[in-house]
Amino acid sequence: xxxxxxxxxxxxxxxxxRVTLRCSPRSGDLSVYWYQQSLDQGLQFLIQYYNxxxxxxxxxxxxxxxxxxxxxxxxxNLSSLELGDSALYFCASSVRLAVNTGELFFGEGSRxxxx
Amino acid sequence: DQQVKQNSPSLSxxxxxxxxxxxxxxxxxxxxxxxxxxxxxxxxxFLISISSIKDKNEDGRFTVFLNKSAKHLSLHIVPSQPxxxxxxxxxxxxxxxxxxxxxxxxxxxxx
Numbered sequence: 306x307x308x309x310x311x312x313x314x315x316x317x318x319x320x321x322x323r324v325t326l327r328c329s330p331r332s333g334d335l336s337v338y339w340y341q342q343s344l345d346q347g348l349q350f351l352i353q354y355y356n357x358x359x360x361x362x363x364x365x366x367x368x369x370x371x372x373x374x375x376x377x378x379x380x381x382n383l384s385s386l387e388l389g390d391s392a393l394y395f396c397a398s399s400v401r402l403a404v405n406t407g408e409l410f411f412g413e414g415s416r417x418x419x420x
Numbered sequence: 421d422q423q424v425k426q427n428s429p430s431l432s433x434x435x436x437x438x439x440x441x442x443x444x445x446x447x448x449x450x451x452x453x454x455x456x457x458x459x460x461x462x463x464x465x466f467l468i469s470i471s472s473i474k475d476k477n478e479d480g481r482f483t484v485f486l487n488k489s490a491k492h493l494s495l496h497i498v499p500s501q502p503x504x505x506x507x508x509x510x511x512x513x514x515x516x517x518x519x520x521x522x523x524x525x526x527x528x529x530x531x
Binding site: 307309338340346347348349350353361363395397404407408409410411412413414 | 422424426454456461462463464465466468469509511513518519520521522523524
């Protein structure tokens with residue numbers, strides 16, 4: 306158990322809909338990252354927040370948005386869903402801003418299926 | 421643009437033998453490299469890392485080698501055990517605030 310909690314674990318929805326994925330970081334971790342893993346793809350970095358502020362952005366679509374709340378939990382909002390958005394979405398947290406020390410802890414992921 | 425590539429989607433190794441997982445990268449600005457391991461229905465977990473100023477780092481049965489001139493990274497597992505069966509992701513850091521991951525290699529250790 307990494308200490309990072311993601312809900313829901315599984316979600317099935319239709320094209321055009323909007324969903325919200327939630328992440329609770331490990332206790333004390335200030336930094337939250339969102340990654341997307343599509344079929345046969347690596348983990349694609351979407352966005353990072355540190356203590357409530359956006360700090361880095363990756364290949365995140367304009368239809369997607371995220372935020373980190375004062376209690377440090379984060380939400381990833383996906384709207385106007387398309388079939389290609391079906392993927393495993395991982396949240397990860399770390400205590401520091403830097404992640405090259407390996408101190409990045411992943412949740413179990415939220416599997417989104419768009420039909 | 422796939423900056424970190426793991427060209428072998430899968431690898432099968434006999435228990436007790438050496439497992440070698442490979443990773444190539446294109447961005448010479450990467451200064452830190454990591455390997456993560458992922459079991460089904462779990463998130464990736466950190467395994468071992470190496471700074472770009474080193475060419476080898478060892479931790480028990482796991483050794484990571486870095487060849488900067490070839491922009492190549494490898495993970496050696498010796499001896500391989502059934503519990504090592506998992507998907508292994510290579511990752512690189514272009515500056516501390518994010519990790520760029522490869523596609524992963526599924527390692528199967530056969531008894």
